[in-house]
Amino acid sequence: xxxLGFAFLYIPMFLLIFYSFNASRFVPVWGxxxxxxxxxxxxxxxxxxxxxxxxxxxxxxxxxATLLGAMAGIAxxxxxxxxxxxxxxxxxxxxxxxxxxxxxxxxxxxxITMSELIGWPTRGITTITIxxxxxxxxxxxxxxxxxxxxIDESLEEAAQDLGARPYRVLIDITVPLIAPALVAGWLLAFxxxxxxxxxxxxxSGPGSNTLPMLIYSRVKLGLKPDVNALATIIILIVxxxxxxxxWILSRQEKQRLLDQQMADSEKYDFSESIR
Amino acid sequence: xxxxxxxxxxxxNQPWLDPDAEPFVKIRALTKTFGSFTAVSSVDLDIxxxxxxxxxxxxxxxxxxxxxxxxxxxxxxxxxxxxxGVDMANIPPYQRPVNMMFQSYALFxxxxxxxxxxxxxxxxxxxxxxxxxxxAEILAIVELTPFNxxxxxxxxxxxRQRVALARSLVKKPKVLLLDEPLAALDKRxxxxxxxxxxxxxHQLGVTFIVVTHDQEEAMTLSTRIAVMDQGQFSQIGTxxxxxxxxxxxxxxxxxxxxxxxxxRVVENGDNHVIVRSSHGDLSFYIDHSFEIRENIGxxxxxxxxKITLSREVPETIDEYNTVKGIVDDxxxxxNFSIYRILLENDKIIAVTHPNQSRPRDARHLAEWDDEVLxxxxxxxxxxxxx
Amino acid sequence: xxxRFRQFLESARAWQSAIVAVPYFWLLLFxxxxxxxxxxxxxxxxxxxxxxxxxxxxxxEEGQMYITLIFDNFVFLWEDDLYYKTYLNSLRISIISTILxxxxxxxxxxxxxxSTPTVKKILLLMVILPFWTSFLLRVYAWIxxxxxxxxxxxxxxxxxxxxxxxxxxxxxxxxxxxxxxxxVPFMILPLFANIERLDLTVHEAAADLGxxxxxxxxxxxxxLTMPGIIAGSLLVFIPxxxxxxxxxxxxGGNVLMIxxxxxxxxxxxxxxxxxxxxAIVLLLLLVIPMMLYxxxxxxxxxxx
Numbered sequence: 001x002x003x004l005g006f007a008f009l010y011i012p013m014f015l016l017i018f019y020s021f022n023a024s025r026f027v028p029v030w031g032x033x034x035x036x037x038x039x040x041x042x043x044x045x046x047x048x049x050x051x052x053x054x055x056x057x058x059x060x061x062x063x064x065a066t067l068l069g070a071m072a073g074i075a076x077x078x079x080x081x082x083x084x085x086x087x088x089x090x091x092x093x094x095x096x097x098x099x100x101x102x103x104x105x106x107x108x109x110x111x112i113t114m115s116e117l118i119g120w121p122t123r124g125i126t127t128i129t130i131x132x133x134x135x136x137x138x139x140x141x142x143x144x145x146x147x148x149x150x151i152d153e154s155l156e157e158a159a160q161d162l163g164a165r166p167y168r169v170l171i172d173i174t175v176p177l178i179a180p181a182l183v184a185g186w187l188l189a190f191x192x193x194x195x196x197x198x199x200x201x202x203x204s205g206p207g208s209n210t211l212p213m214l215i216y217s218r219v220k221l222g223l224k225p226d227v228n229a230l231a232t233i234i235i236l237i238v239x240x241x242x243x244x245x246x247w248i249l250s251r252q253e254k255q256r257l258l259d260q261q262m263a264d265s266e267k268y269d270f271s272e273s274i275r
Numbered sequence: 276x277x278x279x280x281x282x283x284x285x286x287x288n289q290p291w292l293d294p295d296a297e298p299f300v301k302i303r304a305l306t307k308t309f310g311s312f313t314a315v316s317s318v319d320l321d322i323x324x325x326x327x328x329x330x331x332x333x334x335x336x337x338x339x340x341x342x343x344x345x346x347x348x349x350x351x352x353x354x355x356x357x358x359x360g361v362d363m364a365n366i367p368p369y370q371r372p373v374n375m376m377f378q379s380y381a382l383f384x385x386x387x388x389x390x391x392x393x394x395x396x397x398x399x400x401x402x403x404x405x406x407x408x409x410x411a412e413i414l415a416i417v418e419l420t421p422f423n424x425x426x427x428x429x430x431x432x433x434x435r436q437r438v439a440l441a442r443s444l445v446k447k448p449k450v451l452l453l454d455e456p457l458a459a460l461d462k463r464x465x466x467x468x469x470x471x472x473x474x475x476x477h478q479l480g481v482t483f484i485v486v487t488h489d490q491e492e493a494m495t496l497s498t499r500i501a502v503m504d505q506g507q508f509s510q511i512g513t514x515x516x517x518x519x520x521x522x523x524x525x526x527x528x529x530x531x532x533x534x535x536x537x538x539r540v541v542e543n544g545d546n547h548v549i550v551r552s553s554h555g556d557l558s559f560y561i562d563h564s565f566e567i568r569e570n571i572g573x574x575x576x577x578x579x580x581k582i583t584l585s586r587e588v589p590e591t592i593d594e595y596n597t598v599k600g601i602v603d604d605x606x607x608x609x610n611f612s613i614y615r616i617l618l619e620n621d622k623i624i625a626v627t628h629p630n631q632s633r634p635r636d637a638r639h640l641a642e643w644d645d646e647v648l649x650x651x652x653x654x655x656x657x658x659x660x661x
Numbered sequence: 662x663x664x665r666f667r668q669f670l671e672s673a674r675a676w677q678s679a680i681v682a683v684p685y686f687w688l689l690l691f692x693x694x695x696x697x698x699x700x701x702x703x704x705x706x707x708x709x710x711x712x713x714x715x716x717x718x719x720x721x722e723e724g725q726m727y728i729t730l731i732f733d734n735f736v737f738l739w740e741d742d743l744y745y746k747t748y749l750n751s752l753r754i755s756i757i758s759t760i761l762x763x764x765x766x767x768x769x770x771x772x773x774x775x776s777t778p779t780v781k782k783i784l785l786l787m788v789i790l791p792f793w794t795s796f797l798l799r800v801y802a803w804i805x806x807x808x809x810x811x812x813x814x815x816x817x818x819x820x821x822x823x824x825x826x827x828x829x830x831x832x833x834x835x836x837x838x839x840x841x842x843x844x845v846p847f848m849i850l851p852l853f854a855n856i857e858r859l860d861l862t863v864h865e866a867a868a869d870l871g872x873x874x875x876x877x878x879x880x881x882x883x884x885l886t887m888p889g890i891i892a893g894s895l896l897v898f899i900p901x902x903x904x905x906x907x908x909x910x911x912x913g914g915n916v917l918m919i920x921x922x923x924x925x926x927x928x929x930x931x932x933x934x935x936x937x938x939x940a941i942v943l944l945l946l947l948v949i950p951m952m953l954y955x956x957x958x959x960x961x962x963x964x965x
Contacts, residue, residue, distance in 0.1 A: 002772040002784075005765060005845075009791055012802035012842070015812060019805065029810075072684035079677050084685070091688040093955050097896065099903020099947070101920045102940045105927060106695030109937070112712060113698060134691040137684065157348055158381035160368045162395030162446065166676040172394075176385045195796050198905050198924075212797050219801050219910065223808070231798040238793045246786050259429040367672065 013235060020228035037229040046214065047230070054194055054211040057125060061132040062190040066182055068133065069140025069189070073181075074174065076141065077148035078156070095138035104202030107131045111203060123205030131203045132193040139192065140185035147181035148174075290323040291499065297360075299324040299482055300345070300450060305354035307340050314340040316506035317354065322450075327476050327483040329493040332503035333529075338486045341503075342452050345484065346375045359449050369398070374448040378455040380439035382427040388414070388438050389423040395446045413441045416475060433464045440472075444479065453485045457492055469495050490530050494518070502526050523661040527576040533657070534582075534624045536575040543569050548658060549595070550575055554620045560595035562653035567660065574659040579627040581655040584614060586641050588648045597650040600624065602641050612639060616649060624649065696944075703937035704730045714934050734938035744922070744939065748946065751919040754833065754908075755901035758840040762897045763890065765841065766848035770889075773849070774856040785853070792846050800839055800910050807835050807911070831913035839907040844900070848893035855889025888957060895954040899947055919943055 020038070024031025041047055072092055075082070082088075095103065111127050114120065121127050155177065159169045175182075197212040204213065218224050290296035298321035307315040315337040322328045330338040343349040345356060347368035356363040358372060374395070383391050389410055396406045414420045417437040427435055436456070443451055456472065457465045473496060476483050487493050493500050494514045501511045502525070510517060510526045521527040524535065538559070542549040550559040550573060559575050567573070588599060600616035603623060607630075614626045626649060628640055641647050669675050705714040715731070738744045773784045791799060806812045807829040814826035829835055863885070867877045883890075905920035912918065919939065927936035 001768040005769040005772075006784075006787060008765070008842070009788070009845070012799060012806060013791065013794070015805060016798065016802045026810075068684045068687055071680045072688075075677075075681045075684065079681060082677070082681050087693075088681070088685055088688070089959070090955065091692050093958055094951065095692065097899040097947075097951050097954055099900060099920060099943065101903050101905050101923045102699075102944060105923065105936060105940050106699045107691065109698040109702060109933075110691065110695040116712075130691060134687070137687070141684070152379050152381060154377045154379055154381040155383060157346075157368070158375070158377055158442075159383070159394065160348075161346055161371075161373075161375045162442070163369045163398035164394070165369055165398075165671045166673040167671070168398065170676065173383060191793050197797055198920075201924075201928075212795065215795070215797055215801070216906075219797070219804070223801075223805055227798070227801060231795065231801070234798065235794050239790065242786055242790050242793060246782065250782060256428060259426075263429050263431045263434070 013231075016228050016231045017235065019225060020232040022225055022228075025225065026223070037225040038233075041226045041229045041233075044226075046209075047211075050209050050211040050214040053125065053208060057129050057132060057210065058190045058193040060129050061136055061193040062186045064129075065133045065136035065140050065189040066186045069137040069185055070144050070178065070182060072137060072141035073144025073148060073178075074170075076145045078153070078174075092138050092141045095135040096142065098135070100196075100198035101202075103135060104131070104199040107134070107199070108202045123203060124208040127203040127205070128200050128208065128210065131199050132189075132196060135199070136189035136192050139188050140182075143185045143188070144178055144181045147178050151177050291321065296323060298322060299326075299359055300484070301355075301357045302341075303355045305341070305344065305356060306352045307337075307344060307349060308352045313506050315344070318506075318508055320501065320508070320511070322482065322484065324482055325480050326498045327473065327485065327496055329485045329487055329497040329500045330503055331487055331490060331493040331500050331529075333488060336503040337506040338503045339454060342375070342454055342484065342486045345450070346373055346452055347371050372449040373452055374443040374446055374450075375452040376439050376443045376454065376456055378458060380427075380435050380459070382435055382438055382442075384427050387424050387426055388419060388430070391427070391438055392442045392445050395442065399446070409445055413445045416478070417441045432460055433468065436460060436468065440475070444475070444481065447479075448481065450482045450484060453483060455487055456485060458487075458489070465492070472496065494530075502529060504529075519657075521576065521657060521659070524574055524576070524659050527657060527659060531578060532625065533576040533578055536577070536622075538573055538575055540567055540569050540571050540573060543567060547653075550656070550658065554618070554622050556619070557598050558595050559656045560653050561656050561658055565658055567658075571660075576657040576659055577624075577651065577655060578657075579613070579625040580611075582624070582626045582649050582651050584616070584626050584628060584640060585648045585650070586645060588646050592648065593650070596653060596656075597648060598624075599646065599648055602643055602645045602647060605639055605641075605643065607639075614639075614641065614647075616647060699937045699940050702933055703734055703941045704732065705934050706731045706733065707932050707934050712933065713931055731934075734934050735942075737935065738938055738942060743917075744942075747917040747919050747922050748942070750917050751902050752946070754836060754840070754916075754918065755898050755904075758837050758844065758901055759894050759898045761837065761841045762845050762848040763894060766845050766852055766893065767890075769845075770849045770852035771856055774853050774859075788846050788849050788853075796843060797906060799843060800907055803835065803839055803842065803911060804830060807838070830911065831915045833912070833916055835911040836908050836916050836918070839911040840897075840901050840904060843907065844897040847896040851892040851896065852886065852889040855886045855892075859885055888961065892954065892957050892961075895950050895957070899950050899954065902947060903943055 021033050021035065022029075022031055023034035023036065072088075076089060076092065107127075107130075111121060111123060111130075115122065121130065156169050156173050159173045160166070164172060195212065196210075197216055200210045201213055201216075204210065209217075215227055215230065218227055300320070300322040302318060302320040304317050304319065305315060306313070306317050318341070330341060332338045340349060344351050345358075345363075347363065347366065351364075361372075363371060383394065386394065392413060393406045393410045396409060401409075410423075411420070414423055417440055419434060419437050419441065422430060422434060427438065430438065436459070440456070457468055460468060469492060485493070485496060494517075497514060499511060499513055500517050502509045502517060504525050509529075510522045512520075517526060517530050521530065521533075527533045528535070536552045536554060536557070536559075538550040538552045540548060541551045541558075544564065546562065546564055548561045548563075548565050548567070550561065552558065552575070592599060598618060600618045602614055603617040604615040606613040606615075609630070611627050611629045614628065616624045616626060618624060702714050705716070707713060708715050769788075773781055773788070776784060804811070808814070809826040809828065809830065811830065813829070814823075817823045818826065859882070863881055864877055867881050868874075872880065903920045903923075904918060905924050908916050908918040908921045909924075912921075923936055923939045923943070926932050926939060
């Protein structure tokens with residue numbers, strides 16, 4: 001069952017990769033090995049523009065969403081009472097399950113109203129980034145919150161007790177402790193942004209085509225081998241990234257276990273030295 | 276250590292008995308409520324300089340809340356706290372002259388031992404060289420110098436406890452608050468650490484306030500103990516006071532164990548009181564007087580180790596402070612044995628007896644179903660009205 | 662004065678206020694207010710203008726205020742059986758795909774949770790990996806698999822099992838496959854988290870008391886993993902109902918789903934009031950499952 005499940009998850013992806021090396025223009029028909037679709041891809045200015053735009057948006061989104069999401073997560077985990085806490089927690093968890101069409105539609109209506117009233121923002125990279133930050137920050141907030149819930153609050157109290165003012169506690173203790181959650185949140189926000197089609201389609205303006213929007217417009221016209229080539233590159237990058245991340249994590253875990261065992265074995269040695 | 280005044284001498288005159296002595300920590304009518312729950316209910320407390328004071332009680336008795344109010348983590352609902360003559364109201368935790376050792380130790384996992392201990396000094400903008408010096412000094416006292424570059428997860432439980440202690444002491448606080456300082460250690464380490472804690476306190480002369488649920492720990496460590504129950508103090512006194520002269524049923528039962536009897540005062544003389552138990556043929560003669568009316572209902576507490584057990588049962592027994600019974604059960608604990616004696620009125624009394632000889636054939640002082648005589652000195656029964 | 666201001670800046674209250682206020686303001690402006698705009702426009706009327714809807718509030722010559730609420734859009738949705746059928750079809754497809762995700766996801770989650778620590782980590786990474794790759798491209802992969810001249814039909818014809826290609830692309834089946842394929846990790850992860858936390862001795866105790874494996878599964882495992890089942894199901898059901906890309910690419914014009922109708926109403930027909938009304942009704946349909954999800958999340962957070 002496990003194998004079947006994973007076959008279901010992975011066979012479509014392998015086929016994507018397989019057909020990216022197909023010489024034939026018609027995807028399901030094998031016409032011999034070729035890398036010409038990669039060359040077409042790299043020569044297309046349209047693709048490059050879309051990639052650059054998407055990366056710009058993804059980096060800005062990830063950075064701001066991590067900042068705002070971390071604040072929201074800290075607020076949820078560490079501040080027990082403030083006005084409108086229920087509404088706040090609702091607004092953090094709602095974007096996680098909100099259908100994209102609704103988020104896209106409502107944000108577009110807001111942007112149009114705003115630009116009528118104050119002449120800002122113009123539709124394009126700004127509006128897409130704002131829209132992405134809005135739903136990404138909710139994901140970051142949830143990650144940060146669940147990390148903080150697992151951290152003993154007395155660590156922050158101890159710092160205060162030792163004379164650290166609240167902002168120093170934040171900088172010296174809270175931020176280093178949630179650093180792994182911040183990294184995970186940044187990466188998640190980054191991929192969420194790169195992956196989004198629907199919301200970007202709603203709020204983008206003329207001329208600003210993100211990579212998913214470009215892929216979508218091509219795919220709508222049928223199977224395209226250069227899209228397969230693009231997919232192969234993305235899968236490759238992600239796989240390498242995930243393997244490296246997994247390797248680093250498991251190494252840290254092993255080191256931690258080793259240290260722990262060493263410390264425990266010394267437990268009684270120390271009392272011996274006192275006598 | 277310049278402050279290493281001889282604290283044992285300081286307490287020979289017992290400042291708490293001197294009405295003119297100025298308390299170091301002064302708590303007045305302190306109350307803390309959480310919604311409808313009252314955690315601490317209008318308590319008054321004086322703690323003197325150099326004391327090792329314990330707050331003892333079960334979980335939820337309000338001892339931790341009291342400690343957290345001293346540290347500044349909880350704001351009192353009403354009442355005042357002053358330390359060394361300064362009112363602590365509106366002073367945030369990071370400006371109070373107290374430091375706290377947390378139950379979980381709360382060591383910063385991303386900092387080394389050295390960085391952990393030096394953190395508080397860094398917050399006070401102490402010069403770098405001086406920080407290094409003072410950290411090295413305190414690490415030497417807790418014997419952790421070789422471990423200064425390790426991170427908390429590379430230390431054993433006992434070592435972590437020392438780092439936490441060093442970290443909270445390095446700023447030379449006026450008062451050190453310790454929340455269950457030994458609870459996370461295993462039994463063997465705990466007993467040893469108790470004495471080390473006392474030595475360090477003695478050496479530095481800092482006032483310690485310890486929260487604990489472990490009565491043995493409180494008895495060993497403290498100059499005085501406050502027994503807490505339901506947000507109030509049941510009794511405040513030296514370990515001997517608390518054990519030998521408990522003032523309430525709660526304290527008598529909570530500290531050590533006690534056989535409890537309900538009774539009635541039948542005679543109140545100048546230097547003695549006689550109480551007749553409502554369980555039947557059992558009377559207590561107490562050799563000191565109480566201000567109490569005759570014929571009033573009271574309780575008598577009798578410690579199991581204060582009772583003498585004998586297999587020789589005479590025909591007629593004394594009128595007071597003796598009773599006959601049958602051995603119902605025996606528990607052998609190695610250093611002593613517990614005998615559970617069934618009285619004629621179906622009440623069971625626990626008696627402990629040290630196992631001074633090494634029995635081989637006769638295993639116990641008395642055997643199951645033996646008839647025995649219990650007796651005690653007239654100074655032993657504790658009369659309780661609350 | 663300056664000293665007191667510094668004291669305030671350093672105080673915990675000032676920092677807490679700032680930490681709450683910034684994301685709060687952001688979410689109010691970019692999440693909550695937009696919904697009221699959608700609600701407002703759903704109560705307006707389509708006109709040929711820019712923006713293409715009537716004003717809700719107008720001022721008379723003497724400053725009187727007129728509020729015109731037009732419920733025609735809601736009536737229109739109710740009377741036109743296209744919308745009504747589309748909503749039902751969306752619900753039908755998302756319910757079926759939720760059940761399929763559960764049937765596929767449960768054994769996988771169980772298998773992962775019960776494997777050795779190293780294998781567990783690798784398998785977990787393998788579940789998460791597709792999630793980090795482009796969703797759009799993974800849907801696109803199924804076009805190649807399901808098309809009339811696609812991989813599956815080619816294979817079946819090549820093996821001589823069929824001689825005419827089976828029509829799979831642009832059917833309900835394709836949409837179901839697409840939804841299950843993209844959303845099954847959302848089912849596996851909460852289930853895995855739940856199953857992994859299960860105390861195995863409970864199963865042993867049940868077996869010791871004479872329960873057969875299937876009875877144990879039915880009376881012990883399922884009830885204890887209910888929070889995971891509910892969380893996973895809601896995480897699949899809610900977004901699947903409003904899904905746009907999958908019905909658009911794999912269902913074509915043949916499968917009516919509400920996300921796609923909303924998209925085309927807005928972007929192709931430019932009828933903003935009707936699009937907003939469609940969104941409001943969709944939100945009303947999903948509000949109960951969304952609140953359920955929030956309730957379970959809050960309970961989970963408390964349990965930790």
